Amino acid sequence: MIESIRLAIATYTDPVTINGLKEINFFYGANGAGKTSIGRVIEHPESYLLSDVQWKNGRRVETMVYNQDFMERNFNQVANLKGVFTLGETQQAKLDEITVLKKDIERLEAGRQSLKTALIGTDETGGKRQELIVLEEQFKDKCWAQKRKHDEAFHGAFQGLRNNAEKFKDRVLQEARGSASQFLQLPDLTKKAELLYGEKPKSEVVIHSINFNALTEYEKAPILGTKIIGKSDVDIAAMIERLNNSDWVRQGIKYFNENDGECPFCQQQTTKDFERSLTEYFDDSFEKNTLAIDVLRGNYQDTSTMILQQLHAILVPESKFLDHDKLVPLIDLLTTETRTNLEKIHLKKATPSLVIELKSTASTCEKILDLISDANQQIYRHNDVVANFDREYDELTGEIWKYLLEVELKEEIKHYLRQKAALEGAITGLATKIRVGETVIEVKKEELDKLERASTTIEPTARAINKLLKGFGFHGFKLAVASTESSYKLVRSNGADAKGTLSEGEKTFVTFLYFYHLLKGSASTVGTTNDRVVVIDDPVSSLDSDVLFIVSSLIKQLFEEVKTNTGYIKQVFIFTHNIYFHKEITFNHERKKNALPYETFWVIRKSDQKSKIESHAGNPIKTSYDLLWSELKRPDINNTTIQNTLRRILENYFKILGSTDPHTLYKHFDGADKIHCRSLLSWVNDGSHFAHDDLYLAIEDSMVENYRRVFFKIFDHSGHLAHYKMMMGDAYVDLNVAEEPVAKEEAEVQVAIEQQAAVEADASPIVLATKGQNVDHPSGLPPITVPAAATSEEVLQPKSDLF
Numbered sequence: 001m002i003e004s005i006r007l008a009i010a011t012y013t014d015p016v017t018i019n020g021l022k023e024i025n026f027f028y029g030a031n032g033a034g035k036t037s038i039g040r041v042i043e044h045p046e047s048y049l050l051s052d053v054q055w056k057n058g059r060r061v062e063t064m065v066y067n068q069d070f071m072e073r074n075f076n077q078v079a080n081l082k083g084v085f086t087l088g089e090t091q092q093a094k095l096d097e098i099t100v101l102k103k104d105i106e107r108l109e110a111g112r113q114s115l116k117t118a119l120i121g122t123d124e125t126g127g128k129r130q131e132l133i134v135l136e137e138q139f140k141d142k143c144w145a146q147k148r149k150h151d152e153a154f155h156g157a158f159q160g161l162r163n164n165a166e167k168f169k170d171r172v173l174q175e176a177r178g179s180a181s182q183f184l185q186l187p188d189l190t191k192k193a194e195l196l197y198g199e200k201p202k203s204e205v206v207i208h209s210i211n212f213n214a215l216t217e218y219e220k221a222p223i224l225g226t227k228i229i230g231k232s233d234v235d236i237a238a239m240i241e242r243l244n245n246s247d248w249v250r251q252g253i254k255y256f257n258e259n260d261g262e263c264p265f266c267q268q269q270t271t272k273d274f275e276r277s278l279t280e281y282f283d284d285s286f287e288k289n290t291l292a293i294d295v296l297r298g299n300y301q302d303t304s305t306m307i308l309q310q311l312h313a314i315l316v317p318e319s320k321f322l323d324h325d326k327l328v329p330l331i332d333l334l335t336t337e338t339r340t341n342l343e344k345i346h347l348k349k350a351t352p353s354l355v356i357e358l359k360s361t362a363s364t365c366e367k368i369l370d371l372i373s374d375a376n377q378q379i380y381r382h383n384d385v386v387a388n389f390d391r392e393y394d395e396l397t398g399e400i401w402k403y404l405l406e407v408e409l410k411e412e413i414k415h416y417l418r419q420k421a422a423l424e425g426a427i428t429g430l431a432t433k434i435r436v437g438e439t440v441i442e443v444k445k446e447e448l449d450k451l452e453r454a455s456t457t458i459e460p461t462a463r464a465i466n467k468l469l470k471g472f473g474f475h476g477f478k479l480a481v482a483s484t485e486s487s488y489k490l491v492r493s494n495g496a497d498a499k500g501t502l503s504e505g506e507k508t509f510v511t512f513l514y515f516y517h518l519l520k521g522s523a524s525t526v527g528t529t530n531d532r533v534v535v536i537d538d539p540v541s542s543l544d545s546d547v548l549f550i551v552s553s554l555i556k557q558l559f560e561e562v563k564t565n566t567g568y569i570k571q572v573f574i575f576t577h578n579i580y581f582h583k584e585i586t587f588n589h590e591r592k593k594n595a596l597p598y599e600t601f602w603v604i605r606k607s608d609q610k611s612k613i614e615s616h617a618g619n620p621i622k623t624s625y626d627l628l629w630s631e632l633k634r635p636d637i638n639n640t641t642i643q644n645t646l647r648r649i650l651e652n653y654f655k656i657l658g659s660t661d662p663h664t665l666y667k668h669f670d671g672a673d674k675i676h677c678r679s680l681l682s683w684v685n686d687g688s689h690f691a692h693d694d695l696y697l698a699i700e701d702s703m704v705e706n707y708r709r710v711f712f713k714i715f716d717h718s719g720h721l722a723h724y725k726m727m728m729g730d731a732y733v734d735l736n737v738a739e740e741p742v743a744k745e746e747a748e749v750q751v752a753i754e755q756q757a758a759v760e761a762d763a764s765p766i767v768l769a770t771k772g773q774n775v776d777h778p779s780g781l782p783p784i785t786v787p788a789a790a791t792s793e794e795v796l797q798p799k800s801d802l803f
Contacts, residue, residue, distance in 0.1 A: 004053075029606075334365065
């Protein structure tokens, strides 16, 4: 069954979608409104790319469409009608077997559809396959999120994948199958990536190591802790030791020697023994120790100076591996420490008897050596990387993927692989079951085809159609089985060919009967029991009321099959422009107000060359009289048809229903309103009915409201305003407002008066028009152009080439 139709063809320039279709669907619309287009889309949706037909559960069944195309194909373009094969009437056992096979096929197809729904959903965008698609998309997004997170630092590992999420996901799954790379933490990976994923690095010079041993050894020299004094066994020694002024005495010897033996302090001449005692006191040992201090001071100063120079030289290249922030303070500290030690050594030189202890620089030197060693270790590794750059590059890429898989995507990969395996297993299982089911269905259908071919014949259809033709007065022709025994020919009672001499009504009726019986069979020996959707488009053209009734009755039998689900017809669409046929075909005593659960009602309208479809809760067409009033209530009423609508209401109400002569209604009016009233009533006579659908009064937009107001006043002044209010319902508006006619309108009224006089004097209806307008002649002759300067006599004067 069809659930919805999207229309984007012909006059459906603004696409229209028909939703909520049921088993029986009624469409009413005027000729040219767009009914046939719907039937064509239903029959061949693949021929209209922008249109679409949605089937329930995605199960498309055979569509059979009765329209002018069907008549053309099956009646006008062929010599004989194709035979309609139906099941024989006397082979009950085969019929029962066919019924069982049919039910088996329906059950199997229902099971297959259930499996397809589980596999691909009801609209082919769901089910397990859609779940798998969603899973793939979700996993791809999670993988891509990690790429975006690390893209800047690890861009080298993502080369060729940075602009393609699908490829990135595939690489993740490829790496997940196994990786021999070592596992490194994120900081280590980042540091290596800075080296390998930038410009290709160059080798670095190893930092020269510094030997601090001499410096630290000097700081431990024993002489620094030795009191350097003279001999203790000379006469003066006891006094010097008692006074502890050995350094003072040593410094005074200089002055003593320069003062020619006189004491520099007391100015007295000293003895030779005193001079000898001083000389003996500061013997060779004293001088040797004093010299050792001088040597130590020189060595320490030279060594410390050299070391500091080496350290400052290390800082100049600014190696990226050496921690300058730590090294510079250590060099400053070492400078301070050595300077302090030199000052102490200098003090020892000046005062040999003083015991001093130097500040050890060992700790500072050790820290400096550690920094240099760390830097060199990094340089060694860096140089090793440079020497093996390509290998290191590949190893880092593997290590990065290892990190992503082991840390950041581990759980996601587990979940994805587990879910994918389950879904793929389910999809494979469903697909296998569907294939098996389809094989079984094909076998069953082949059995059904064999039974149908052995049980079908075209003769019962010919007998049934001939019975209907005879029953409804078509005695001049009948259907006969052609010599080929697979088609029919239309023959007279004497056997002569009748096809070329049938009237339009006869052609229409026999073609419809052929279509009707085709619904119960098939044009071939197989397919007689196929489910089908039926479209019937205006089947009553050129038919009289009696035949219209039988066509309606036959179609209603189809409705019963659909409602009770006792036949092969699952859904019916009825399209018509005939009010009486629509009224007859839609009659159902069970319907109160709204549509029954199995039916829908639609009205097709065309305005400004655009077709629109309106859904109605109940039957929108009660009678033709109701329809005329519904047109009047529409806000978008067509100005070119409003006059006919108003006239036909007046004719139906006052003449046919009220037995009132409409021509007397103008007496209720004066002036311009009287003329407008008479123009509305000018065609309300017995002779106008043959062409009332094709005639209209050519008017300007400014005159529309005048006619509607006069129409309102006719009911008001004649005492029938209550009927007007009832028929207009919620659309009722009081139009009883007096207006002064303008000069232009008076001129139009004058022309109308003269034309009206001609109408009343001549039984032939004419089209009223103002000067300068083109109007169509009611007889179908070329349009009449009224010159702007024409007189009323010229307008009314018949022309030999027109009348």
